[in-house]
Amino acid sequence: MILTVATLGSRNVAAAEPFQIVGFGDSLMAGYQLNTGEGFPERLQAKLEQLGYDISVTNAGVSGDTTSGGLSRLDWSVPDGTDLVILELGANDMLRGLVPEVTEQNLEKMILRLKERGIEILLVGMYAAPNLGADYIRRFDSIYPRLAEKHGLPLVPFFLDGVVTNANLLLSDGMHPNAEGVDRIVENVLPVLKPLVAPAKKNM
Template identity: 55%
Template sequence: MISALWFSAAAAQSAAEPGTIRLVAFGDSLTAGYMLDPGDAFPAKLEAALKARGHDVVVANAGVSGDTTSAGLARVDWSVPAGTDGVILELGANDALRGIDIDVTRGALEEIAERFQARGLPVLVAGMLAPPNMGAAYADEFNALFADLAQRHDFILYPFFLDGIAAAPDLNLDDGMHPNSQGVDVIVERILPYVERLIARIEERPPSRTDG
């Protein structure tokens, strides 16, 4: 999985024409497209939707099923290759499902954000909500992580990645946790304006890039 992910992201970047905006969707199974055909995964459907709206863009799939924020941190430098123009950061769901200490999740997200910021990469943070069984205290603290991160680093925030599909049986696989193809369509439709804001930030940057 890891080597295939690297090849996919690197191939997507190298295949892009000069002037093409190169985005990386960096996340867990919700990004990877758990149990879906590759063309039905979030990055592929997002790329198609953006192209339909006239954007010259490729969206690399750097999602790994089961990843926590700490696992994402461990692979962030090579999962987001040189030549990337912007990142969609979608991590945290597995932290909440496992009840990982909030400080651990916060620290990993902060380090990932600092790595992206050091490279001058515009970022869209896809927020997550803790499941109800984690309790109100945990949920309140966890749910605030993503807005806090976006505010500290001037990232764009999409408050809840699963908005519109959470707890909707017809939009999820039988496990009730992962979107089916129709669920991915809903995610793409709702997040699209935020991704277009990310693209606008990329296009507003000076021609010289800090990311090699």
């Protein structure tokens, strides 16, 4: 589901301040083992600026973070004045085999807190690893589309789409994207993100 920009209609498009995005997530957001400027928030900001948007993307990723950890730090990691949060958490819950229903509860609490503050949300999904079994995969993979539908959120179904299956786009650990992989992720996210940041387009 992709929301229209009407949800951001109250924003003053002529405001002097850049549109404030916070990338809130785990090592995939933090830029694990990447050089300065190669992480997803940095590459996303560079791409949006290249496309003519007045944007600031803050990196609030913490390597190893779970949804429980994210919930505990959400309020102080997302400052007042934030327009949009890209919510990318759950991969570490899955890798640890944590109960999917608890992951969903934590994500929903974060969604509700952000909504209470008037902050828009782009939800980023994750898929369970195939070795976790059919039942776990079914329960985990359904979390993100269900939350997106319930709360009317735009959704990127799988953050690593086209990356995790391509060794050329991964670090040697076979799990995290390299710089080229990050660029692919940015391209995956842009079609869903652009309608949400339309007020930040220069010379509209």
